[in-house]
Amino acid sequence: MKTLCDCALSVLETENAKEKAQKTREYAALWRSSPLPVGFTDQTPLRPARPEKPELKHASQMPKRRKAGTRASKIALLHAIAHIELNAIDLAWDIMARFSYLSDEHTHKNKTEITLPRDFFADWLKVADDEAKHFLMLESRLNDFDATYGDLPAHDGLWEASERTAEDFAARLAIVPMVLEARGLDVTPAMIKGMKTQNDQKTADMLQIIHDDEITHVRAGTVWFEYWCNHHNKDIEMHWQELVKTYFNGKLKRPFNHPSREEAGMIRDWYEPLADIDFNISES
Ligand SMILES: [Fe+2]
Numbered sequence: 498m499k500t501l502c503d504c505a506l507s508v509l510e511t512e513n514a515k516e517k518a519q520k521t522r523e524y525a526a527l528w529r530s531s532p533l534p535v536g537f538t539d540q541t542p543l544r545p546a547r548p549e550k551p552e553l554k555h556a557s558q559m560p561k562r563r564k565a566g567t568r569a570s571k572i573a574l575l576h577a578i579a580h581i582e583l584n585a586i587d588l589a590w591d592i593m594a595r596f597s598y599l600s601d602e603h604t605h606k607n608k609t610e611i612t613l614p615r616d617f618f619a620d621w622l623k624v625a626d627d628e629a630k631h632f633l634m635l636e637s638r639l640n641d642f643d644a645t646y647g648d649l650p651a652h653d654g655l656w657e658a659s660e661r662t663a664e665d666f667a668a669r670l671a672i673v674p675m676v677l678e679a680r681g682l683d684v685t686p687a688m689i690k691g692m693k694t695q696n697d698q699k700t701a702d703m704l705q706i707i708h709d710d711e712i713t714h715v716r717a718g719t720v721w722f723e724y725w726c727n728h729h730n731k732d733i734e735m736h737w738q739e740l741v742k743t744y745f746n747g748k749l750k751r752p753f754n755h756p757s758r759e760e761a762g763m764i765r766d767w768y769e770p771l772a773d774i775d776f777n778i779s780e781s
Pocket residue numbers: 582585627628631707711
């Protein structure tokens with residue numbers, strides 16, 4: 498691996514989920530020991546390679562939630578989160594590779610475009626490494642219950658936001674970390690509580706680690722989004738809201754986890770006005 502983009506393409510082209518996570522951890526360690534150049538690629542795949550299993554299904558065809566407290570319901574929950582983490586690994590590598598043309602190590606043609614310093618790539622590599630850690634943790638927890646990632650069908654819609662924002666750097670930040678990952682902050686505390694009620698401290702602890710790491714991912718999103726807005730002289734609040742209305746397919750659902758969002762730099766005035774509005778983008 499000569500550049501960070503080589504690492505990104507190698508992970509994105511890896512089918513096996515565990516291998517994808519392990520390579521990510523390896524490359525992150527490599528960067529920490531001897532920082533690679535960012536490099537450049539225009540070969541980022543629109544969709545990353547994925548294992549044959551799980552079978553990917555449309556949200557409406559996913560099995561109904563099982564009764565809480567059963568082994569089956571716990572496996573379903575761990576499996577669903579593992580699937581999100583696997584997508585998150587690819588999403589983090591995708592932003593590094595797809596927007597590598599903005600790197601300040603790359604010669605720019607468009608002088609008005611923003612340039613991204615190495616810190617940007619370092620932040621996203623840390624995100625990728627965290628997501629890989631989360632995936633491997635959940636996979637080992639699934640193994641404790643004689644299950645493995647791939648046993649159940651999984652939701653096919655998670656990559657949609659990535660494809661929709663492939664051409665727009667600011668929109669990618671506005672949607673992926675600042676809407677989707679921020680949503681993770683809202684829902685995880687109830688899951689942690691549920692696991693504690695079931696006396697499953699081990700899973701509760703894992704979810705707490707995930708929640709705390711995710712705050713730093715949302716923060717990376719807000720920091721670089723602000724950086725972009727400052728460069729282009731855009732009002733952060735107005736521009737974020739505009740991008741959500743244009744690119745987000747769904748609803749910003751209450752209840753929000755205001756304290757965790759605030760820690761991540763998400764200002765209440767940005768998202769409150771958009772709560773519970775259905776941004777259903779009809780595909781043309
Ligand atoms: Fe994660």
